[in-house]
Amino acid sequence: MEIFFILRKILIGVPIGFALVKPFVLDTFGYIARVDGVSMQPTLNPDSKTTDYVFLNHWSVRHYNIHRGDIISFTSPKSPNRFLIKRVVGLAGDVVSTIGYKTSVSQVPDGHCWVEGDNTGYSMDSNSFGPVALGLITGKATCIVWPPSRWQYLIPFLPSHRAPLNLSLPVAA
Template sequence: MNPELDFEKRWRLVREVIETLVLTGLMFFIIRFAIQNFYVEGMSMEPNLHDKELILVDKWSYLFHAPARGDVIVFVAPPNPSQDYVKRIIGIPGDVITIQGTTVIVDGVTLHETYVDPRRQGNPYPSFSNRVVPPDSYFVLGDNRAGSSDSRDWGFVPRKNIIGRAALVYWPLGEDNNGFLPDVSSVFAEVHQRQSASQLPPAVLTRPSASSHPLPLQPDQLLLSLLLFPMPLLRPGQRRGGWRQTNHWRWRGDQGAARQRDFGARRPALDDGDAVELWPDAG
């Protein structure tokens, strides 16, 4: 055998292995900083997120646009920074929030919240009126209104606390909510429009809103799909449902005693969404 030909084949093989490792590592770091896995525990987001489900959180899209009303977000809990909560954004900076019983009003517009199950409707907290969301803060509620500790309880979520947007439910299979979380922006379509309607030209007032003809896949969902499907994120393993878990962050629910120490407020024992972060050292 020609020694030069044999050396060339060996070098080509080594080069391909190195290129494959570099590409795999690059994709790993891109995906690792773009999305994050969480394991849901608790009932505070029923019926849209179930107990014991695995979800993917999109950390990428908020680098390009601000969180929006209706987004389901994962964030560091203001009452206890060692915990992470999952809730839905109801008010963004500058919004004026009023809650009377189970009625939620944003900037004078009463919300018809299609994502809230009437059987889980409720409000264990005092009603309030005209509470303004501060700059760089968000007002959030759990979909299970009768059993969630949220902004009605402990106040607003600072922007810096937001980890990302809950984008996809992927495990266990066969659940009624598998796939991308639905777009509920239509619930908030009238917010702010009443205040500025007299200033808009007639052509704008009669034009259908973009939310009335949504795309099958939103741009950030398309980006998430492109990140997901070129290479598998999880491999078969020994743990939960055939998927390997490498690290745990738990949302432990509402620890009333800890919150009483920090805030001096009494609250009912409510169930909150809990999660386990499946990738190590992902901040």
């Protein structure tokens, strides 16, 4: 009879403990997310047969510690129930050359960043909706975790043709 009492406590306690701990872990450290679409090709989902899963690190963005070239996840400014993943091209104060935005250049305001997909022309990004508020950032993609053939850290880089106009940065060619 005593064993049933202990088993009952475990069967009730484990799900409750998991329900309490899981949100803390996910909100504090991060989680694995599926990347859909072609907007970040060739970095993510390099072909139509591959779907990448990335680790979204929440810890690294909790103090808005983002840099040019980072790949971030954020809540869509146009559709709050959707999350997007893009590369940071500009930070507050940067002057960026836009692609199809309402002006040909834009200065990123304080508390915002400019994000773009790597696959220009196939991306819903700052060129569509403008600068993104830092408060909408949910995580930084730090590595591809699936499929195994694509395991790798995502090294931040900024293509030279997308560097802010007011900076002389060492950038990738």
